[in-house]
Amino acid sequence: MSTTIEKAHTLSEALPYIQRYHGKTMVIKYGGGAMQSDELCRQVIADVVLLSLVGIRVVLVHGGGPEINELLAKIGKEPRFVGGLRYTDAETMEAVQMVLCGKVSKQLAQLIGEQGGRALSLSGMDGRMLVAKKLDSDEDLGFVGQLTDVDPTPINIAIAGGYIPIVSTVACGEEHGTMYNINADSAAARLAVAVGAEKLILLTDVRGIPRDPKDESTLIPEVSLSDVDALTRSGIISGGMIPKVECCAEVVRGGVPRAHILDGRVPHSILIELLSDQGIGTMIY
């Protein structure tokens, strides 16, 4: 019995955290390693369903790089990179669209359903939610796009109907008949601002921003908007962390109070961040 009482006590301790976020919207970008492990994936989805049940509104934005690679390999498509970024020709674009909108998002919707929640999986083509043009860049990247317009109505309708919206970040082109692949982090950031989110959470494969890039244990727990530039110039924010931090900074500038870079490999990392004192990862505010 005493263990049961302890468990009940743990539930009871979550009360002030649930109160704080009740009725608030969290945009969670979910991708990378945490999505590859079936066990972790089930846990993340269970946590999302739990949050939605206690009155926290979750918008789940997903990636899917490995699944895209898998299909490209199957159809014998040689990947081509330009300046470190994937060149997306029409055939690749079709594969991206099929994998994100047809495979990954529908599997997430099914998992949520199996855990007792209800989801609607949406893409930028649904209700013309995301509209994009070709990414401005020095070299041609094909159908890699940047957002020019965001209409979050389908997300709002899903939430109002009691559904958890899942978003695949493929966008309509401004010109007819074309679609663009959008970086999921940056689409999540735009949506977080558009829906007036309380937080953006990027679930990643790292523990957060380390002070010493070689030593994960030197985690910086909080970075204010005014510190971002200095940390970047000093090289502490570097490499793949730069665009992630930039997404976070963008949403904070757009009025979202806090953005978090969390380690998706830690079980229940979203619950720990939201429903306990134990902040994990790095928070940008």
Add this chain to the structure above:
Amino acid sequence: MSTTIEKAHTLSEALPYIQRYHGKTMVIKYGGGAMQSDELCRQVIADVVLLSLVGIRVVLVHGGGPEINELLAKIGKEPRFVGGLRYTDAETMEAVQMVLCGKVSKQLAQLIGEQGGRALSLSGMDGRMLVAKKLDSDEDLGFVGQLTDVDPTPINIAIAGGYIPIVSTVACGEEHGTMYNINADSAAARLAVAVGAEKLILLTDVRGIPRDPKDESTLIPEVSLSDVDALTRSGIISGGMIPKVECCAEVVRGGVPRAHILDGRVPHSILIELLSDQGIGTMIY
């Protein structure tokens, strides 16, 4: 960190239970020992606020015998008992009304407010929610009443407005100008049926129905409606347990699926019953 993950895991385990009771109404009769200890009282109220926050609708019906005795002692009123029941003359009735409606229910409302919830404390006179006549009994008990009409509209309005309704079981008399004291267990039972509750929970000072009245550890976990008579005839249900079990049986007959006799002295007993596998106390179904 590992403790934090364990705590998050505990939260995660509550998911299916929250799903089961989401949007359902629980009528909780709260009184006796669990109400006397400040620490236990705070815990019960925190649990009630938590349940309401995760989408479970709680109606809190309270007693207050010790507080009534305290006021009667102060005003030098000699208690008088008739066949084991308190004789309630007009002066006693006024004391009952003042203590239940003016002291206990308002303190509970304040405690809920201090824990971040919002409550409306109601009595049978509010919107003529409870109407009663003099209790049929062999000997005159004064203003002890039995309910003749229940209109749960004030409770429904409170719930619809996001408030936790608290009910003091004083009723309007059918004749003008009189009020009646109503047994809180039986008022809770009538309200549970009237609001279409999923459960009635009687928080008491005992662990449930013991097979051997002298040994609390011989708890009977479940009693079906069809077993109640036999258990009563055999003397296993006896003494003060008889009216409690009768209340439970009445609500089950009235369409409420389950009624529970729980030990209010166990910390978080409501959470344990509702949000874990660990049934405690005795369930009548």
Add this chain to the structure above:
Amino acid sequence: MSTTIEKAHTLSEALPYIQRYHGKTMVIKYGGGAMQSDELCRQVIADVVLLSLVGIRVVLVHGGGPEINELLAKIGKEPRFVGGLRYTDAETMEAVQMVLCGKVSKQLAQLIGEQGGRALSLSGMDGRMLVAKKLDSDEDLGFVGQLTDVDPTPINIAIAGGYIPIVSTVACGEEHGTMYNINADSAAARLAVAVGAEKLILLTDVRGIPRDPKDESTLIPEVSLSDVDALTRSGIISGGMIPKVECCAEVVRGGVPRAHILDGRVPHSILIELLSDQGIGTMIY
């Protein structure tokens, strides 16, 4: 028949007054002598029910000094006064709370119910409607409070549900676990501003402000906000009238068009004021 026609004619004459106040909110502070006589009390309540039926929204704020004294006498509590104000220790506070929230307001709710209306009796602890701190004063007055926050949502919910809200002016303390006794006139004033009332009506034991304090017949019918100071300096507004006029002035400054000091001993004084040309008492505007 001709009397009947005259009566119908009288009803007909009320038309323009009902039109003027239809859908408007009146906060009526009810206390003192008009509350002591059973016959007057029934009339006042009947008038309140009538007003609510013809589309005028009434919020009834009540006092209860004599009933408090009665309970204090019963429990053998010696009243103690500091500078003319009652010192309210913890025991007195509990008595105040029990009498106002548990006795007076519930009796009013019952009377309204018996006259065919529906009421919800509320206190400052319900939905944390009234929050207070210790009154700033030269000498310690115990649990006499002054309002720091007013949330009229419970009143609005009651009105929207077709109920007449009754308010007992006991407030939550800002610190946990304490309650404060609030002067009913001044709580009525704060609530009148908070709900955007059309009028505040103080039902008192005097005819209004007399020009000659010794001669009630020298009634001043109207006092503009700009005249209040001069009348106070000249001694015309004096004694117990000063805080009443100050309440009225406060609500007018807060945007309520008119406040009235009426004689609750005159039968149907509220109807006369609202539904006829015959202004009675003193109006502050």
Add this chain to the structure above:
Amino acid sequence: MSTTIEKAHTLSEALPYIQRYHGKTMVIKYGGGAMQSDELCRQVIADVVLLSLVGIRVVLVHGGGPEINELLAKIGKEPRFVGGLRYTDAETMEAVQMVLCGKVSKQLAQLIGEQGGRALSLSGMDGRMLVAKKLDSDEDLGFVGQLTDVDPTPINIAIAGGYIPIVSTVACGEEHGTMYNINADSAAARLAVAVGAEKLILLTDVRGIPRDPKDESTLIPEVSLSDVDALTRSGIISGGMIPKVECCAEVVRGGVPRAHILDGRVPHSILIELLSDQGIGTMIY
């Protein structure tokens, strides 16, 4: 002052009557003498506005025989009667339509507006509210019709929007391009049933049904449905009273609890009937 108190007392006495009819619908057929006198007309309209303000829903169905005659005289149209009923040729029909829909109903709407109410004047062509065919009769009466279909939606929309509906009893023909003149009493009866009215009130030029047709003072106050036939066979209900009683009997059969034949020449006869003990006229139930 004492007269003022008496007047307030008179208002107060109306409370139980207002409670009884609050939210109920009254269909009032208004015509004849009470409509010819400007002073009486103003009073009737003021009473209608008052009733609507105290929450009683009034549907005003009007006649207009004298005004029709006036226009026919102007255009030099010789009236022609067939078996006591007016033969309505196309030209007469157009006059009827213009007078009822264009003159009388708009004047009533304007009067209501001038008294502070708001009205929408409707005819059977509005929303195809009334559909008719040629009246079955031995001799051809031209465009005199009998209702075949009633759709009270326009009335319900007017009431829901806070408007008093006024109805001119001209109906669409089932065949295209024709309109029919409908007897106002019988249209009022059909509408009373269609809107689920609480009462039908026929405002007439007589005091009700007299026991002795030659002596108005021998008024029969109440006639049950089961007595109608006997009273008709015995000749007590006779002449022009027969169709009026038949209308009343029809609505009672259709589920309207009570129908009244009132004397529209008595000032405030509607108020007297609805808001006092003093029943006047004859009630069919």
Add this chain to the structure above:
Amino acid sequence: MSTTIEKAHTLSEALPYIQRYHGKTMVIKYGGGAMQSDELCRQVIADVVLLSLVGIRVVLVHGGGPEINELLAKIGKEPRFVGGLRYTDAETMEAVQMVLCGKVSKQLAQLIGEQGGRALSLSGMDGRMLVAKKLDSDEDLGFVGQLTDVDPTPINIAIAGGYIPIVSTVACGEEHGTMYNINADSAAARLAVAVGAEKLILLTDVRGIPRDPKDESTLIPEVSLSDVDALTRSGIISGGMIPKVECCAEVVRGGVPRAHILDGRVPHSILIELLSDQGIGTMIY
């Protein structure tokens, strides 16, 4: 079959036009020649019903000069003109009211009903929608009025209920008991501004504004607000066209994007204007 396909193609071509005006309000002033021919009238009404069915909100404001003349002739009333305008004495005013509100508008309501639509025919007295005073003019014109207040609530209620509002332009006088005849073009203009219309359409007996008044084929298709003065000074806008163009200019100044002078004698001229590329008539913008 090929004709059928062509017809379907024609329907299909209307798509972008329907999209453009979906949910927008069009105020159509309907009078003159197009109203005299039964066949044209049926077509106009069918077009109005079609527009309302495809989600375009039509407010139909009608005239009725010829019908008024007809009644005046019948009653032997000699027309009298003052400076080219009809002098409207009380008797004429009554005829105007009867013809517009009682004959023309009810016939239009019936026609709409026969085509499967639903209409509510309203006048300025309904809900005091139009309030007027005597027209300022050098010579006395009797009951010719100019609008002082417009309350479009009855129109909005009709639209919200799925009805097509028809408006007869007779107004309440500011003083009690009087009504005024209002020029239908100018009432339509005021209403177009009050309801926030997308367009005002004046259906007339001419093709639009001709460059050469003697040659209709010299139609000016578009006139900007800034060109109106010059065109008037140069005499191109002249005679009866001046007040029509002034109405159009007034609504454009009032925020209505476009006003049109269309030839009501052309079959389906409203459909052609709204649902095709083929602008007809003259547009003022």
Add this chain to the structure above:
Amino acid sequence: MSTTIEKAHTLSEALPYIQRYHGKTMVIKYGGGAMQSDELCRQVIADVVLLSLVGIRVVLVHGGGPEINELLAKIGKEPRFVGGLRYTDAETMEAVQMVLCGKVSKQLAQLIGEQGGRALSLSGMDGRMLVAKKLDSDEDLGFVGQLTDVDPTPINIAIAGGYIPIVSTVACGEEHGTMYNINADSAAARLAVAVGAEKLILLTDVRGIPRDPKDESTLIPEVSLSDVDALTRSGIISGGMIPKVECCAEVVRGGVPRAHILDGRVPHSILIELLSDQGIGTMIY
């Protein structure tokens, strides 16, 4: 101009058809040849947008066999047929899901958006709209499923929000982690019954049911439910037509008044069927 008038006349002729279907729901199964031609596809989508704009609620259920074959060819997957039906192993199932949910439905959503409409593309995993089990059949067909449960809530939410729902007929398995491919005709039929559709329309590659299978011109325009068996036994309904007719019969039995087999190769065939007298294809009723 005369052509324009003719076109307007054609629009006008559609009025009674639009009235008949206004507010009704049409489930359109779209696949086969009409989906392969870009030009036809654009026309079908334009027609769907037009219908939705004139108040007809369209649910678009799509197929995608050729696109699935295309992807299977790309990944070098050898098709395998069992008794004429495609054997669907796990890899094929994933391809089906990606093509239908990720490619075809999103392209349709984009096309609708480009035509000025708004669509939400849904699958059986969204909100667990379609739940299935393995198809009962003599030989193992892998992940070919049959529906066991349909919850049309996501469709209703889309329609209520003003979106056109598009449905890809992939279903959740009753067991966790599996999905099933559902025949689009039969899923459309189940959905038509679930949403209470007015019609099911199967857009196919044939003109309808021919009396002589070798001669398309011998089209049978209407088949009643009672004739289906006889026509099947006589061999007139044969081959691939049998399951199509069975779908139609099933929806008619389920309460949908009419089902149509239309030739999607005819331009605007849906418009012709719905908005003209010219029935095309075969109707089952």
